[in-house]
Amino acid sequence: MLTPKDERDLAQAVADAKGPLWVQGGGTRASGRTPQGEVLSVAGLTGITLYEPGALTMVAQAGTPLAEIEAALEAEGQMLPFEPYSLGGVTGVSGDTTIGGVFATNASGARRVQVGAARDLLLGVRFVDGRGEVLRNGGRVMKNVTGYDLVKLLAGSRGALGVLTEVAFKVLPKPEAVGHVTLTGLTDAEAVQAMAAAMGSPFDVSGAVHAPAGIEEEPTTLLRVEGFADSVTYRTERLRDLLSRFGAGQIGTSVEPWQAGRALSAFSQTVRGPGGATWFVSVKPGDAPALMARIAGAHDCLYDYDWAGGRIRIHAMADQRALHDALRAEVAAIGGHATLIHAPSDLADAVPLTQPEPAPLAALSERLRAQFDPRGILNPGVMG
Amino acid sequence: MDMPQPNPAIVSRKAELVERLHRVLPDRAVISDPMETRAYECDALTAYACPPLVAVLPATTEEVAGVLRICHDMGVPVVPRGSGTSLAGGALPTADCVVLGVSRMTEVLETDYDNRFIRVQTGRTNLSVTGAIEGDGFFYAPDPSSQLACAIAGNIAMNSGGAHCLKYGVTTNNLLGVRMVTMQGEVLDIGGAHLDAGGLDLLGVICGSEGQLGVVTEATLRILPKPEGARPVLIGFDSNEVAGACVSDIIRAGVLPVAIEFMDRPCIEACEAFAKAGYPMCEALLIVEVEGSPQEIAHQLRLIGDIARRHNPVELREAADADEAGRIWLGRKSAFGAMGQINDYMCLDGTIPVSQLPLVLRRIGELSGEYGLRVANVFHAGDGNMHPLILFDANTPGQLETCEALGAEILKLCVEVGGCLTGEHGVGIEKRDLMTVQYSPADLEAQMRVKDVFDPDWLLNPAKVFPLGASEARRQTPRASAA
Numbered sequence: 001m002l003t004p005k006d007e008r009d010l011a012q013a014v015a016d017a018k019g020p021l022w023v024q025g026g027g028t029r030a031s032g033r034t035p036q037g038e039v040l041s042v043a044g045l046t047g048i049t050l051y052e053p054g055a056l057t058m059v060a061q062a063g064t065p066l067a068e069i070e071a072a073l074e075a076e077g078q079m080l081p082f083e084p085y086s087l088g089g090v091t092g093v094s095g096d097t098t099i100g101g102v103f104a105t106n107a108s109g110a111r112r113v114q115v116g117a118a119r120d121l122l123l124g125v126r127f128v129d130g131r132g133e134v135l136r137n138g139g140r141v142m143k144n145v146t147g148y149d150l151v152k153l154l155a156g157s158r159g160a161l162g163v164l165t166e167v168a169f170k171v172l173p174k175p176e177a178v179g180h181v182t183l184t185g186l187t188d189a190e191a192v193q194a195m196a197a198a199m200g201s202p203f204d205v206s207g208a209v210h211a212p213a214g215i216e217e218e219p220t221t222l223l224r225v226e227g228f229a230d231s232v233t234y235r236t237e238r239l240r241d242l243l244s245r246f247g248a249g250q251i252g253t254s255v256e257p258w259q260a261g262r263a264l265s266a267f268s269q270t271v272r273g274p275g276g277a278t279w280f281v282s283v284k285p286g287d288a289p290a291l292m293a294r295i296a297g298a299h300d301c302l303y304d305y306d307w308a309g310g311r312i313r314i315h316a317m318a319d320q321r322a323l324h325d326a327l328r329a330e331v332a333a334i335g336g337h338a339t340l341i342h343a344p345s346d347l348a349d350a351v352p353l354t355q356p357e358p359a360p361l362a363a364l365s366e367r368l369r370a371q372f373d374p375r376g377i378l379n380p381g382v383m384g
Numbered sequence: 385m386d387m388p389q390p391n392p393a394i395v396s397r398k399a400e401l402v403e404r405l406h407r408v409l410p411d412r413a414v415i416s417d418p419m420e421t422r423a424y425e426c427d428a429l430t431a432y433a434c435p436p437l438v439a440v441l442p443a444t445t446e447e448v449a450g451v452l453r454i455c456h457d458m459g460v461p462v463v464p465r466g467s468g469t470s471l472a473g474g475a476l477p478t479a480d481c482v483v484l485g486v487s488r489m490t491e492v493l494e495t496d497y498d499n500r501f502i503r504v505q506t507g508r509t510n511l512s513v514t515g516a517i518e519g520d521g522f523f524y525a526p527d528p529s530s531q532l533a534c535a536i537a538g539n540i541a542m543n544s545g546g547a548h549c550l551k552y553g554v555t556t557n558n559l560l561g562v563r564m565v566t567m568q569g570e571v572l573d574i575g576g577a578h579l580d581a582g583g584l585d586l587l588g589v590i591c592g593s594e595g596q597l598g599v600v601t602e603a604t605l606r607i608l609p610k611p612e613g614a615r616p617v618l619i620g621f622d623s624n625e626v627a628g629a630c631v632s633d634i635i636r637a638g639v640l641p642v643a644i645e646f647m648d649r650p651c652i653e654a655c656e657a658f659a660k661a662g663y664p665m666c667e668a669l670l671i672v673e674v675e676g677s678p679q680e681i682a683h684q685l686r687l688i689g690d691i692a693r694r695h696n697p698v699e700l701r702e703a704a705d706a707d708e709a710g711r712i713w714l715g716r717k718s719a720f721g722a723m724g725q726i727n728d729y730m731c732l733d734g735t736i737p738v739s740q741l742p743l744v745l746r747r748i749g750e751l752s753g754e755y756g757l758r759v760a761n762v763f764h765a766g767d768g769n770m771h772p773l774i775l776f777d778a779n780t781p782g783q784l785e786t787c788e789a790l791g792a793e794i795l796k797l798c799v800e801v802g803g804c805l806t807g808e809h810g811v812g813i814e815k816r817d818l819m820t821v822q823y824s825p826a827d828l829e830a831q832m833r834v835k836d837v838f839d840p841d842w843l844l845n846p847a848k849v850f851p852l853g854a855s856e857a858r859r860q861t862p863r864a865s866a867a
Contacts, residue, residue: 054632055738055768077638106580117580119588120557135830136823141735142767143554143807145543145592146815146822147849148831152556152588156581173638196498200522202612204676228638231680284499284577310579337582355582360572364837365584371833384583 001039007126007134007165013040014163015132020377023159025063025101028086028093031340032348036380042100045165048072050140056171057123057140062100062164069099073171081172082118083109087342100164106156110207110224113199113307119155121170127154127162130373140168153368160383161372175206175226179236181249183221188212188289188305191221194246195308196285198223201242203235208308221246277320277343278313279327283336285309291330299323320347331355352384385432385473385788385813388847388859390480394460398437401458401482405440408450413488415439424465424483428530429473429814431730431784436463436477443488445563445571445601452599453569455482459863461843462567464595466538467509469530471731472812474542474594474848484599486537492516493602501560501577503604506537510544513605522607525552528808529720540600543592545808547716550766551642551675552608554808556591561604564590564597567839577604589834594810595845597838611675614642616712617685619692620666620699624648627668628741630695631765634672635738639687644766645671645716648745651723651760651773652715658722661715664699670765671716719762720773727758727775730787734798735807738768747797748772755790757783769807770798796821811849819851828854 002021004010014021020037027041045063052058053076060069066084073079084102087093101107103125108117115121124138137150154161183194191210198205207224214220223243225235232253240249283291288309296303301316301323316323320343328351331338337355340348357365362384369376369383394401402416415421416438426433437460442448455462465475465485477483489505490512496502497520504513510531513524527546528534534544540562545554552558561575575587590597621627631644647655647669656663663669670692674684685702692700703709715722723729736744745761752759752774763771772794776787795805795815799822805815819828832850835842841863846855 052737052739054636056635057737106585108580112579116553116557119580119585120553129830133826136827137830139735139802139804139822141737141769141803141807143545143549143735143764143769144804145554145808145810146804146806147811147819147828148834149543149556149589149592150830150834152585152591153834155588156585161584173636173640176638193498196500199500200497200609202521202609204611228680228683230683231676234677234679282578282580282582286496286499307579335576336578339582357583358573360570361574361583361586364572364586367837368584368586368834371837372830 001041003041003044005044007045007128010042010045010163010165011128011132011134014128014130017377020380023163023379025098025104026065026096028095028097029101029105029107030093030342031353032343032345033353034345034349037377040163042163042165043096043098049166053078057168058171059140059166059168060099061166062098064099065096066099066102067096077174078171079174081111081115081170082121083111084118085109099167103155103167104158104164110209110306113208113310114204114206115172119152122151122155122167123170124168125151125154125164126166127164129162130375130378134165135162138168142170158382159379160369161378163378177227177229177232177253179225179232180252181223181236181240181243182252183243183247183249184214184218186210186219186221186246188292190246191219192285192289192305192309194221194243195223197243198239199308201239203239205239209304209306210309211304213302275344276315276317277324277347278315278341279338280341281312281314281327281331281336281338282310283312283331283334287334287336288312291334294330295323295327298326324351328355353382354384356384386852387434387476387478387813388852390478394480395437397458401454401460402438404454405438405451408454409440409442409447413441413443413447415441424477424485427468427470427473427475429471429476429812431778432473432476432813434477434479436481436483437479439483439485441485441488445565448484448565448599448601449569449571451482451484452565452567456567456569456841456843459841459843461846463845464537464541464599466507466535466541467533469534470538470542470810470812471733472806472810472814474538474810474812476813478847486535486601489601496577497522499577500607501604502607503602504536506540506600506603507535510534510536510539517607518610521610523610524605524607525549525558526555529717536603536605537600540591540603541593541595542808542810545769547643547645547764550644550764551640556588558606559587559591559603560606562587562590562600563602564600566598567841567844572598575604594812594849596835596849597844612677613681614673614675615681615685615703616671616673616709617688617703618699618701618712619670619672619697620664621668621695622666622698624668624745625742626695627670628745630670630692631741632738633691634688635766637687637691639674639684641672641674641766643671643673644764646761646763646765647716647719648761650758651719651762654722654726654760655715655719658725659715659718661711663715666698671712716762723760723773723775728778729773729775730791732770732772732774732791732794733806733809734770734795734803736768736770736798736801736803738765740801740803741765741768744770744797744801748794751790751793755786757787757790768803792818813848816849817851819849825854832858
């Protein structure tokens with residue numbers, strides 16, 4: 001394993017590489033695919049370089065543990081707005097998730113529907129391309145259209161264009177209060193309608209999740225509102241009234257129901273021993289219930305909806321290849337993408353981890369990869 | 385600002401080019417009369433002008449593809465144009481180019497409130513996107529000052545922002561998908577009504593690429609429910625430093641206003657003389673706008689008022705009603721017009737870390753003295769996006785050059801303190817030669833390699849964004865030179 005201690009070492013390691021490099025942050029998002037080549041760990045590049053709470057910005061070395069970032073933010077009453085999720089329960093890998101890994105996988109949680117994805121909050125990057133050259137794009141200011149936006153291109157590129165060495169990102173104040181409206185007993189289609197009504201309201205919903213398997217088999221829909229306490233009270237009440245046609249909503253005002261609600265989800269229930277496979281699917285929310293009726297109707301799986309239905313998280317213990325093939329075909333037909341997040345290596349080695357793109361886009365992506373990494377040594381095969 | 389010499393070989397083939405364009409476009413969509421092409425000689429950076437060889441106004445994606453295939457075949461450069469409101473010269477033609485305007489493509493193609501998106505042709509103006517949905521309680525968030533005129537195509541090309549992006553983000557944060565035609569005439573669909581990219585984020589790099597990677601003909605845009613209400617408060621201070629400190633405190637307190645606008649004394653005076661909005665005469669004015677229900681607005685304004693009072697404001701004026709709110713915004717929104725009435729001006733667009741506001745304003749004042757040109761500041765303070773307006777007289781020989789030199793100094797200052805050259809207007813030709821201040825040759829090379837992928841012949845808007853020297857070899861491709 002290569003463990004460079006700083007950006008220069010890392011650039012040298014890439015320049016000197018004789019074969020493929022398997023770029024890794026904390027290794028907590030391992031897909032299950034068998035590593036190819038030598039592991040290049042970014043975990044040695046640590047430290048918060050700059051934090052200006054009054055400007056809502058932080059700059060950190062890519063290997064800085066997420067926990068360290070969150071502790072520093074917590075001390076100032078701030079947070080990472082996009083709620084990066086942890087995959088520890090899915091991959092079974094313990095360790096420190098790194099901030100670089102979070103951005104390299106564009107790992108956005110429930111609040112994505114309100115504040116944007118990791119890629120939307122990423123302001124600047126430093127990275128080492130496949131030639132071993134240190135490059136920079138963006139900066140640490142909120143608005144920046146100086147030259148091409150390689151920041152967005154690098155976000156979610158899983159190390160295939162370059163190895164992130166430093167990231168600058170926007171943070172936000174933590175809300176004073178959190179409230180929820182909980183609906184129970186809805187079908188998937190009703191739940192997606194209810195979440196659409198909530199997202200279409202002026203009440204600034206910051207999370208919309210539906211777990212069909214809910215509490216004790218009772219389907220549960222959770223809508224979250226955040227902000228100043230009085231405002232949260234007002235908006236949860238208005239939201240409950242707005243959604244009354246979907247049933248009697250229960251209002252909660254502590255943070256626990258949300259965490260409990262998230263714990264209900266199929267995503268977190270996946271800690272059921274090794275051997276499971278997990279997919280994250282992104283589709284137009286209105287397409288989600290019919291898609292899942294077809295998938296779950298034919299294959300044994302657990303699933304839930306985040307992003308008001310726009311993201312579906314699916315987990316299966318058996319029949320994984322058939323489910324995978326059906327899912328990819330269905331999603332290609334309706335528009336969207338299904339990413340294989342984690343699977344046993346026989347599946348993860350056999351199929352593309354990301355949704356195959358139409359030929360013209362796949363060709364563009366391939367040529368982009370070749371420009372950034374002409375030798376094709378960075379995480380080969382990880383991006384399709 | 386130099387532009388490349390027109391290629392005489394292309395100019396000499398004008399008749400053939402026009403004849404071929406007529407085969408794929410209706411008669412009225414091909415403009416080749418030298419008197420008529422003058423309408424396309426510049427955009428809002430009016431200091432530079434050059435009529436194109438031909439201008440075309442296609443009405444469909446297929447027509448756009450037809451035009452691009454012909455130009456690609458003949459090695460003719462193409463300058464895409466939205467509404468021509470670029471302040472950076474993003475749509476400035478050369479004498480050997482075809483200007484491809486999307487102004488006839490204005491249809492709304494799909495509106496979906498359940499899934500919160502609208503799909504439009506990109507010649508549609510920014511404000512008319514909101515116009516199509518506001519009756520149903522929705523809006524499109526990015527709101528550049530030119531929103532009455534500017535087209536979505538240009539918004540995507542420049543990744544436009546606006547006063548309210550402190551809360552809602554800029555174009556890239558509100559763009560879900562595009563239909564785009566490459567220089568080779570290939571039609572691509574990227575993204576859609578779903579969120580985020582499955583593979584590489586091509587949409588992310590297309591947005592803000594200043595029309596150099598493709599011509600976007602359709603866009604899927606995220607739309608949002610309108611807030612219950614909004615109200616601005618006007619706060620005056622007797623120093624820029626104190627106003628800057630107040631901005632920082634408001635942000636830290638957890639209030640997230642939708643806009644925090646900042647005006648300095650020269651700007652206040654000009655706006656007041658022009659718009660008579662009733663602004664107090666002081667060193668610095670903030671306009672802070674919050675949204676929500678009446679109770680939520682009252683609560684946020686109370687918090688902001690408490691913070692402001694700790695900084696001893698000389699004025700603290702809440703809008704009591706819509707009429708007063710309108711007057712508070714009136715001065716700010718007419719700032720550029722007010723400046724235009726008293727002088728020629730150049731509008732800069734650098735962004736700085738908010739913490740550097742006092743320092744940068746002080747240095748701008750000093751530079752203004754050194755160069756002997758007045759500078760008025762009006763900008764989006766919440767996100768550090770400065771808009772220094774340098775006042776000059778275009779009829780006095782040498783003043784434009786002095787103004788540009790001062791502008792360059794101010795932008796270098798922005799980069800020095802950790803900011804950037806342009807926050808929302810784009811590089812165009814205006815900041816092209818300053819790119820080396822912000823980026824190393826290797827950084828620029830990495831960006832140019834992206835253009836190589838989409839447009840290997842460098843025919844799309846070729847003389848923009850990158851310093852001419854840096855892009856020269858690429859612009860001399862066989863196809864571009866063969867014509």
